[in-house]
Amino acid sequence: MISKAPRGTIDILPDKVEAWQYIENLFRRFCFLYGYKEMRTPIFEHTEIFTRGIGESTDIVEKEMYTFLDKKGRSLTLRPEFTAPVMRSIIEHSLPLSPPLKLFYMGPIFRYERPQQGRYRQAHQLGVEVLGSNSPLLDVEVIDLIIKFYDSLGLKGLSVSLNSIGCSDCRPSSRNKIIDFCRNNLDILCDNCKNRFERNPFRILDCKNATCKELAKSCPSTLDSICSACKEHFNTVTLYLDKINISYKLENSLVRGLDYYTRTVFEVLSESLGAQSSLCGGGRYDDLIEILGGKPSPGVGVAAGIERLIMVMEKQGIPSGKPQGLDLMIIPLGESSYEHAFQLITSIRKENFISADLNLVNKGLKAGLNSANKLGVSFAIIIGDIEIARGEYIIRDLKKGEQNTIKIEDIIGYLKKIYDQQSVISNQQSA
């Protein structure tokens, strides 16, 4: 079926685009307020960026990547996430990391997964990254930024899950503690976890199987086995989250599926979503730049799904952007008026102050006003033989249902006056 978008992809139709722009614009505004600058990277990268960055044994790399060979036989992959490509770009251009480099991004990502609500093969993310500082206050800043962004959109029922998974020094030992503990209980673990035991024992903590869950409760938690430096870092994070009144839940089972995370990991969940309840996720990645071949430098970031965000807003009945109607529609009555109408719209458009369109359907005044109405038009200018003969066009206020005639040469001045007054009013309202 060629008349259908590919599986797991959606079209964003004109009436939905306003919600997207509203969200994107608000996020840009927030990032600007927090001192972040936008960065754009290619939609595809060398496959190795992801296999090395995200980790060979992660689900994303193992089975979810859109990987292909180009005509020269290079292995390329549509980006399944932003962090690794952003690091690659920082390394490639030797961007200075002092003072800390604060970046934000938005755009599509691709993962070959089984689609369901809130999970698509092409999804969109927005997010931020901070490089060059290991200050725990930046962990807090990133969480604060995304929470404030959600708050200002009006989202309700959010919860923050927080954990620390330690650094390259202490992670092996907490890993060993889990392995030792599970080795004695290997026979009661589910098949999936037996597999995890070999590859990523941390994930056993996150299993939903009842017996594994029970076992995980008595399993040594990462928070108990991280080193003192990690412990102190984490304490500072929670201290400052408390200071700015961001509530969170310590979640021993939160380990995340990307290998590059160190120390702080977090997620924001919404109660309005189903199984795919994670609105955004992030954390610290102090080894990633080095893994990708750059000079060692710490980093922290967050990535949020736009589709899921819109889904929550729709479920909670949050309006997203006002529908933008046309300011003006010119309705010529019959082809004898076309030249006059065309000249008028050309000079109005040249002034560049209102949105204006010309109705060329030529089905009479009633139909013209009807379609203007459907498009949410504020003013209509009606031009027929009578108006041309008098040198005065009718200008009709479609919201008020009133009209009068204006001399042709006065029309632009008249409209400017109206729209000047309107912008003064809206400025006062927003101040």
Next chain:
RNA sequence: GCGAGCGUAGCUCAGUUGGUUAGAGCGCUGGUCUGUGGAACCAGAAGUCGUGGGUUCAAAUCCCAUCGUUCGCCCCA
């Protein structure tokens, strides 16, 4: 990748134990109204019943396959 549900007009859906020509609301087009919109009334257009095969005198309805979608698992945004 695994399990389950669903797929009828542009949209939301009805369609009986298989039985004549598959319906409604909204939307769309036209008319009442020949140069004045939003309302009302009237009329009209629009469907390979997801697709392909099978059972049957007869399939939107039952069976199989396939595609899409939804829910759960897995994983994540």
